Amino acid sequence: MAQDPQALSRALQGVISPAITEGIANNKEKMIDALYPIMGGMISKYVTQAIKEMMETINQKIEQGFSVERYKRKLKAKLTGVSESELLLEESADAHVDAMFIIHKETGLLISEAHLEESRIGDPHMVASMASAIRDFINDWIADNAQIADEIQILSYGNATLYIESAGSVYLIAFLDSEPDYEQRTQINHFFGSLIKKYATFFQTFDGDESAPEVTALSDEMQAYLQAHMSQKAETPTTTAKKNPAKYLFWGVGIVLIAYAGYGLKSFYDQRTMLSQIVEKTGEHLQIEERNGKDVISGLLQDQAHIETIRKIVRYYYPKDEVQLDLGLSIEAAENMQSQAQQKYRKMLEAQQHTIATLEDSVEKALRISDERLEKIEKTLEKNSRERMVRQEIAKLTGIKKEIGKALENALGDVPYYDRKKRVLNFSSLHLFEAGKTEPNGEKMQVVISLFERYLTALEPYMPYIKYVTVRSYSDSSGSNEENLRLTTARAQKVKAYLLQIPEVRHDLLGKHLKAVGEGERAPVLIDGVEDPEASRRIEIGFVVDKKKIEKKLKHCSEEYRSEYL
Amino acid sequence: MISKKIILVGDFATGKTSLIRRFVDDQFSDSYLSTIGVKISKKEIALDEVTIRGLIWDLEGGTPGKPVNRIYFAGAHGAILVSDVTREETLVHIGDYIAMLKEKGLAIPRLLVLNKCDKIGESERNEVLRKAKSYYEGDIDAFFMTSAKTGEGVEDMFHTLAQKML
Secondary structure, three states, X not given: OOOOHHHHHHHHHHHHHXXXXXXXXXXXHHHHHHHHHHHHHHHHHHHXXXXXXXXXXXXXXXXXXXXXXXXXXXXXXXXXXXXXXXXXXXXXXXXXXXXXEEEEOOOOOEEEEEXXXXXXXXXXXXXXXXXXXXXXXXXXXXXXXXXXXXXXXXXXXXXXXXXXXXXXXXXXXXXXXXXXXHHHHHHHHHHXXXXXXXXXXXHHXXXXXXXXXXXXXXXXXXXXXXXXXXXXXXXXXXXXXXOOHHHHHHHHOOHHHHHHHHHHHHHHHHHHHHHHHHHHHHOOOOEEEEEOOEEEEEEXXXXXXXXXXXXXXXXXXXXXXXXXXXXEEOHHHHHHHHHHHHHHHHHHHHHHHHHHHHHHHHHXXXXXXXXXXXXXXXXXXXXXXXXXXHHHHHHHHHOHHHHHHHHHHHHHOXXXXXXXXXXXXXXXXXXXXXXXXXXXOXXXXXXXXXXXXXXXXXXXXXXXXXXXXXXXXEOOOOOOHHHHHHHHHHHHHHHHHHHOXXXXXXXXXXXXXXXXXXXXXXXXXXXXXXXXXXXXXXXXXXXXXXXXXXXXXXXXXXXXXXXHHO | OEEEEEEEEEEOOOOHHHHHHHHOOXXXXXXXXXXXXXXXXXXXXXXXXXXXXXXXXXXXXXXXXXXXXXXXXXXXXXXXEEEEOOOHHHHHOHHHHHHHHHHOOOOOOEEEEEEOHHHOOHHHHHHHHHHHHHHHEOOEOEXXXXXXXXXXXXXXXXXXXXXXXX
16 A cells, blocks of 8 residues: 555545534634644735625625615616616726826926816826826825824825725826725736836936937836726626635635634624724724735725824734724815914914003013113203202302412412402513513513413303403502503503403404503502502402393292292 | 017015006906916017017916915916015015925026005115115016006016017
8 A cells, every 4th residue: 555645645535524524513613723824925915805895895794785776776676677786796897097198206297198078188198297296285294293104005095096005106196986995905006016127217217308209118018008997897797706816716625714704803893893992982984905915904084183093992802913004184184284284373363462562561561661761860860950049040150259369279279470369460570661662571471461361261160150350450559640541551462462362262252351451559569658650550450240141140040040939 | 460478476465466456457356366376367479570469367376374385386387476575574584485486397487576666766776686686686686666556677577588488
């Protein structure tokens, strides 16, 4: 028997087959575990497909069990004579692919497009750019939120669905009338893959020039795909049935597969429960599919805030994290999110504006109060200052001669010609004139001029109240009185003429107040009762206060002081 | 025909959307601008030997609280930077946009548009232009006085940009 393998096989067959059958019947779970490593890789995708189909069928039945659609279909079946099952198959056909775009990823420029005759898109170049912008916006948002690693793949708006595949330097977009199922996505991806393989270099070097032959070739290929897809749909029931090899294999694998399907059903039941729970808690309708041997939960969320709740529910059913989330955000939700952000921003802005307005108001009030206080203080200070000035003015006016005397003493106290008692410059000892002469000695006149300048400087602050600055001339007693009066008047005029040559005197108002007076022989200088004729021939420089002006000013100040400060 | 991506940037209320609204051939609704921060418009510019199809990405105006979304800069072939001659700060901010373009590594033609020029007199125009050149000479390929209201300078500006993008 060892030399005849076929005989050995026949002998064992009678024993092993019943043993396997009995083993499966008695302990299904263990048998599945034992067989899965061998069979699993081969059959898992078919099983998944079979389960997916069953799930879709159940979903449809649940959704349409009591719907108007069911009665419409029944009515249509009666009227047309087509069986209800055929109509059901027709309804469950693929989503309708209306158009395809290939868009340069970096620039958003349309490389090529194709569309069915009845589905012409207004301006495909603008649509391509806008679709690219929307996709960039959503991907940017997703990246910012760091919640979903994958790029957005499906955009739905109203009845239109854009299935977007990102590949290298391009986006490939299929425009459909509803969301494509897994099988259809696979078909589209297969076609997209063939285009990428063929035109990859062209895509990378695309510079916006649509006259390139590749643009036309691409359009032709996509057009052919769209037409073929249309034709395929037209064939409907029988083709659809033939396209599903999973069912044959499902039955062919026999009892092992049934057992495995049972295992899968349990898993399916859990998934349905999980999805129902997600709907119940969040209102979000998601799907589960298998990609590369791993369960993937996918769908477009209506509200980004549901993500955490969904994660919690999924974590409960998949505690070992053996599931992948592929969630996107619907355009409506993105718009809503944008709108909420804008509202929030507007409110913050309004609050800030209100705060600024309040602060401005407070600052304005504080400044106003501060200004008012400052004004009061300034008025008080001004009043005090004015009062002090008036008092000083009164004091000054009442003792003006003494004041001038002090000023002259300070300026001329050390000068021998200054007479502090009479507050005059007395040049008797200078011997300015010779007997009978009217011309003063030139050198001695320089002394007079020099001291006169100092005298005037001391008087300057009091000038408003000084009526005259006088140059008085006196003679000795020899000769007639008339002759002496003429002589002294001439001498006084001569001296005045010299003094008027001083620039400050000539150009100043002082010039008008400088008065020359001839006094004659009425005041000779006597020493021990004897006249000193040389000393008698002299001049004296003094001042006369304006009494009327002083009295008037004094009166005014007194009245002001009484009315304002008493 | 050759398609080119043009980005239009500038501060809030510098008149970008008015330039677009009046001078382009076709455009999407303005609601996209406030929703996703960009609006696409199209303008075909006929040159001697070729026609350029400019797809203009009008980026939402930058404000202190909401800067321009730079993701839309990618792949641009030309940039129109818009300032308002009646608001000097918008001219100052042009430097920020130039910096953004440089950060993105975009060595593309850049045009500076001094918009709303109908609102100022001849001497003020000369002063604004002198100032703009003193700020950005070397970073800008061409300076234009424009007015969306009167149309002054707009066609010239698009024509110049089209030539520089080839």
